[in-house]
Amino acid sequence: MKKYIILSGMVMFLISCNQSQNIKNKALAAEQDQDFFSQNEARPARKPLKKLIFKNTDQFETDENLDRALLSKVASNLNIRYASIKLNETSSINYNDKTAFFVLTIAEHNKKMSKSADEEELGDYFQRKYLFVDRESGSIIAEEFDDNLGYYDNEAIRFSKSHILKDLVQLNEDTSGIAFYTEVSASSRIVLYSEQKFTILALADNEIKKYLYEYPIRLTNGDSNGSGTFQLETLETGMSFSGHKTHGFFDLIVTKNFSYEEAVEGDLENEIEGKTVLQTKKESQKLRFNGKEYVFNRDDRHRFLE
Known part of the structure; x- marks a missing residue:
């Protein structure tokens, strides 16, 4: 009888420990689920x-909205006259919270690409330039000319504004x-x-x-x-x-x-x-x-x- 009581007590003790561990596991799982849910709430789903x-x-x-205030800062940072920019052929867009992008058309007066006499009647040369700039200061992050889109004012081939x-x-x-x-x-x-x-x-x-x-x-x-x-x-x-x-x-x-x-x-x-x-x-x-x-x-x- 005494052995039976001791054996029963051991069984009850083991059951109690197992239940306690299950409760702890469930609590931990619930805490992890809540943490996962909170993280997903804080991090919106990707579109x-x-x-x-x-x-x-x-x-x-x-996007046809040209940021002229920022463009004025950009011109200063490029050391070019604002009046040299062909505004009707210049475009801009916000790339992210800190950066903007411009496709800039700049007039180069009396620039000759070669020594051909025919170029005397072609007029000014217009260069197309790509720019990434800081949205606050207008400082230049990256820039590059596109020679394929450069043209003379009076030549037979016409180039439009670059539409973003x-x-x-x-x-x-x-x-x-x-x-x-x-x-x-x-x-x-x-x-x-x-x-x-x-x-x-x-x-x-x-x-x-x-x-x-x-x-x-x-x-x-x-x-x-x-x-x-x-x-x-x-x-x-x-x-x-x-x-x-x-x-x-x-x-x-x-x-x-x-x-x-x-x-x-x-x-x-x-x-x-x-x-x-x-x-x-x-x-x-x-x-x-x-x-x-x-x-x-x-x-x-x-x-x-x-």
Whole structure:
């Protein structure tokens, strides 16, 4: 009987210890759950990444608000006259809480790129410059000229303002890029040429990184008699991110829509009947990141024009 009582007591003691340990484990688990919940409350959930960059070039949402007060500080830090900046061809956007980005167009008076006598009538030379600056002081963090977008005031090829897209683009979960396009066109009624070049760049280690550089997103080619007769081939694109990554950056999906329009003006005196021809074709392309930039081969082939 005495052995039974002792054995029962030991069993009860072990059960009590086990229950006590279970209570402690539950309390610890509850504390960990509460801590995890608190951490997630303090750290808002990351927004889902936006895949669409633009559906077509007619539906761009651009940021046209130029920060002129900050630009004045930037001009002083660059040691250039504010009056030398072509304001209608200068754009800016806030990159983050501390940094802003500018695409600056600066007039270089009497600058000659070569010794050609023809350049005497070309006028001033305009340089395009990319700048990341401190939003408070306007001090320069990174800067770079783009010689491909430099032009003379009176030359036949025209360059538009670089239009910055309103929203930053997420190249991956941690890298935000600034996207903008610039249009280049011929100032002619006979030669029908224009092109929109698309660039995505970012600030990394205080350097400007051009991840996608001057990809042609809209292209027109053709000719006209200056009246109602013309033939014109047009490329329109859309661009979005794929869910797949290469070297840590999302692949880019480009949809291409080619169209061909031919119009002949009617001439009743010569018994020529007017006509219009319209043809379309669709293609797509995937651009992958090679560890430095998105790679593409420029395709200037005409789909309809001979």
